[in-house]
Amino acid sequence: MAAYISLASLLSLFTVFAASQSVKFVYNGFNETNLTLVGATVIRPSGALKLTNKSHHVIGSAFHPIPIPMFNTSSSAAPNASSFSTSFVFAIVSPSSSKGGFGFAFTLAPAMQFPGAQDGHYLGILNETNDGDSSNHIFMVEFDTVAGFKMDSDTQGNHIGININNMNPNASEPAAYFVNGTNKKREVPLESGKAIYAWIDYDGVKKLVNVTIAPVDFPKPSRPLMSESIDLSPVLKNRMYAGFSAATGQKASFHYILGWSFRVNGMADRLNLSRLPIPPNETKSSSKIQIKKALIATFCAVVVLFLLGTLFTVFIYRPTKQFEVLEDWELDCPHRFRYRDLNTATKGFKDSELIGVGGFGKVYKGVLPNTGAEIAVKKISNNSVQGIREFAAEIESLGRLRHKHLVNLQGWCKRKNDLLLVYDYIPNGSLASILFSTKKNFVLSWEHRFNIVKGIAAGLLYLHEEWEQVVIHRDVKSSNVLIDADMNGRLGDFGLARLYDHGKHSHTTHVVGTIGYIAPELIQTGKASKSSDVFAYGVLLLEVACGRGPIVHEVPDPGHVILVNWVIECLQMGRILDAVDPKLNSMYVVEEMELVLGLGLICSHPKPETRPTMREVTRYLNGDEPVPISNTISSVDSRQFDDITTRFLDVLSTDMITTSYRSSSIGKMSSSSFDSARQLD
C-alpha cells in the first residue's frame, strides 16, 4: 500500500516536473535566439518585440519555437485541455496624430505559420476561406483597435475579444479593468503607446477563460475583465505553439510586446518590470505640458504660415496659382505628373515655349525640373471634355506603350478642365513641316523618306497587332509623324482621338480624323478600324512620295483635288513617276519609289477589304513579298474618288468632322535643325 502511494506520488511528481520543465518560460525582453519570427516582426536592440512596422497591409508574428503539450497524456479517459496561464506587457503605438490599426492577438495554434493568411482584421492568422473553420484549432485573444469586423459584434474599436477558430469573437469587451472592490470599470486606451499588462488564464477543470488587463504599473485587478465559460478541449491539440500575430491594413500601428511569461498547469510568473524594455516613443511625448506647448506652437506657426501663404498667393503668385486638388482615383495613377512640375518645366506655359498648335491643343517644350529631361507637353483645353476619368484610365494604359517608332506618352496631368499630356520631346519637328517646307535649301532625301515610312509602318503594326490590346490610331497623317535626331519617323498622338468620343454626346455620330485621310467607310459608319488607319497610312505614303498634301490645291485643274486621284491618273497614263516629288530631283531608287506609290494606292483603296494589313504592308516594304499592285489598281475608277471628294466637301460644311488639316502636333522645325538635318543628308 505504502509502495503504491509512493509510486503514484512519484508519478504525479514526475509529470509535474516534466510539465514544468517544458512548458514554463519567461521573457523579460526578447532575444533573437529564442523566438521564431515571421513577416514584418523584428526584435529591437532594446529587447522589444516589434510585430508590425508602419507599412500598410503587413503581417508579423512571433512564436515560442517549442510546441507545448496541452493535454495530460498520462490519463487515458476523454482528455481535458490543461489549465494554462500567460501574461505579457504590450504597447501599441499609432503613427503621428491619426488612429492606427489593426491589432494583435495572443495565439495558440497547431503551427507557427499561416500561409495565405490575410492582413487587416484577419491579423495574419486566418483568411476569408478558413475563417470560422473548426479544423483551424486556433485559440486567440485579440487586442483590436479597429471596429466593425462583422458589424453585429466587435463594433467597439478599442476592444478585447476571445476568438475560437474565428475572427468574429465569441466574446468581446471594451478594453478596461475593474477597480478593486467595485463594479466600476476604467477604460484602457490600447493605442495610447503606453505599456499595458495583460493576463490570460484558462482553468482546465472549470473550463473558464479569464482575461484581465491593467496599466503596466498596476497590480493585477482581482476581478477579470472577461470570464467566459469556454471548453478549450475540442479546440486545442496536444501540441500547440504559443505566440503573437499582428497585422496592419488601411491603417497601421506599431505593435510591441515587451515581456512575456507562460505556464501550463499553474500561474505564470510575474514579469520583472525593471528588466523590460521601454516602448519607443515614436511620435508621442508623454508629457502633457509638452504636448500642449507643441500644439500651441504648431498652431501659431500654421496660422502665420497660412496668412503669409495667402498673402503670397493673392498678391504675388496669383497668375500661376497651382493648388492641386486631387480626386481619389488620381492618386493611383503611376503616369500622373504634378501640375507644379509641368508648370515649371514649360516656364508657366509661356508662349516662347510653344512649339506647335494641333487639332487637340497647344504643344509646349519643357525641361523637367528634377531630372532635366526634355519633354513636350500637349495642353488640351476643352471645357466640354466629359468623362475625363475614363479617358485618364485609357491614357494610363497608353502610357505603357513603348516602341521606338512611337512618340511615347510619358504621362498626364489633369487640372480643372485642362488635360496635359506629356510626351518625349522629338527635336526635328513633324514630317509635314519638313516635306512641305517652302525653304529651298533643305530637301528630305529619299533614303530618309523610305526609312521614315518603314518606321511608321512598324509603329502602326505594333499598335494594331503587337501590343496587349488593339490600339486604333485614328489620326495617322504626316503632321503626326515626328522626326527624331536620327531622322527616324515616330508616330504621335495615338489613341487621342477617343477623347472626343468620350467628350461629345453620343447621339450624334461624328467622325474624327483629318480631311484627306478619312477612309470613305468611316464617313458612313463613323467607326474607326485598323483598316481605316491603313487608309490614312496609304495617303501618308503618297504624300511622302509626291511631296504634296492629301488635297492637291496647287494643281490648276479643279478635277484633281485629291492626291490619290492624281497619282491614279499618272498611273493610268503609264507615267506614275510623274507624280514623284520634283524636289527630289530624280534622286531616288525607282523600285522603291514604285513600291511606295503602288502600296500607297492599295492602302488608300476605297474598299476596306482590298487594303492590306499593317503586317502585309511591312512585308511589302521590306521586299519580302511583291506588292499585288496591277489587279487592284486597275479596278479603281477615278470617279469613285470624285464621289468621295464631294462627300468630303459636304461634310466640311457641317461640324461633324473635327478638322485639323495639316496642323503640326508636337515640335516645330527650327532653321537650325533644318541645317543639322541637312548635314545628316
Ligand SMILES: *[C@@H]1O[C@H](CO)[C@@H](O)[C@H](O)[C@H]1NC(C)=O
Ligand atoms: C541573446 O542571448 C544569447 C545567449 O543567451 C546572448 O549571447 C546574446 O548576447 C543575447 N542577445 C541579446 C541581444 O540580448
Ligand SMILES: *[C@@H]1O[C@H](CO)[C@@H](O)[C@H](O)[C@H]1NC(C)=O
Ligand atoms: C532564450 O535563449 C537563450 C539562449 O539560447 C536561453 O539561454 C534562454 O533560456 C532562452 N529563454 C527562454 C525564455 O526560453
Ligand SMILES: *[C@@H]1O[C@H](CO)[C@@H](O)[C@H](O)[C@H]1NC(C)=O
Ligand atoms: C515593414 O515590413 C515589411 C515586411 O517585412 C517590409 O516589406 C517593409 O519594407 C517594412 N516597412 C518599413 C517602413 O520598414
Ligand SMILES: *[C@@H]1O[C@H](CO)[C@@H](O)[C@H](O)[C@H]1NC(C)=O
Ligand atoms: C474532464 O472534465 C470533466 C468536467 O468538466 C470531468 O468530469 C472529467 O472527469 C474530466 N476528464 C478527465 C480525463 O480529467
Ligand SMILES: *[C@@H]1O[C@H](CO)[C@@H](O)[C@H](O)[C@H]1NC(C)=O
Ligand atoms: C493535468 O495534470 C496536472 C498535474 O498532474 C494537474 O494539476 C492538472 O489538473 C491536470 N489537468 C487536467 C485537466 O486534468
Ligand SMILES: *[C@@H]1O[C@H](CO)[C@@H](O)[C@H](O)[C@H]1NC(C)=O
Ligand atoms: C487560407 O488559409 C489556409 C490555411 O493557412 C490556406 O491553406 C488557404 O490556402 C488560404 N486561402 C486563401 C484563399 O489564401
Ligand SMILES: *[C@@H]1O[C@H](CO)[C@@H](O)[C@H](O)[C@H]1NC(C)=O
Ligand atoms: C465561437 O463562435 C463560433 C461562431 O461565431 C461558433 O461556431 C463556435 O462554436 C463558438 N465556440 C465556442 C467555444 O463558443
Ligand SMILES: *[C@@H]1O[C@H](CO)[C@@H](O)[C@H](O)[C@H]1NC(C)=O
Ligand atoms: C477567473 O475568474 C473568475 C471570476 O472572477 C474566478 O472565480 C476564477 O478564479 C478565475 N480563474 C482563474 C484561473 O483566474
Ligand SMILES: *[C@@H]1O[C@H](CO)[C@@H](O)[C@H](O)[C@H]1NC(C)=O
Ligand atoms: C486588487 O486586489 C488584488 C487581490 O486582492 C491585489 O493583489 C491588488 O493589489 C489589488 N489591486 C489594486 C489596484 O489595489
Ligand SMILES: *[C@@H]1O[C@H](CO)[C@@H](O)[C@H](O)[C@H]1NC(C)=O
Ligand atoms: C528584476 O531585475 C533586476 C535587474 O535585473 C534585479 O535586480 C531584480 O532583483 C529583479 N527582481 C525580481 C523580483 O526578480
Ligand SMILES: *[C@@H]1O[C@H](CO)[C@@H](O)[C@H](O)[C@H]1NC(C)=O
Ligand atoms: C520617451 O519620452 C520620455 C518622456 O518624454 C523620455 O524621458 C524618454 O527618454 C523618451 N524615450 C525615448 C526612447 O525617446
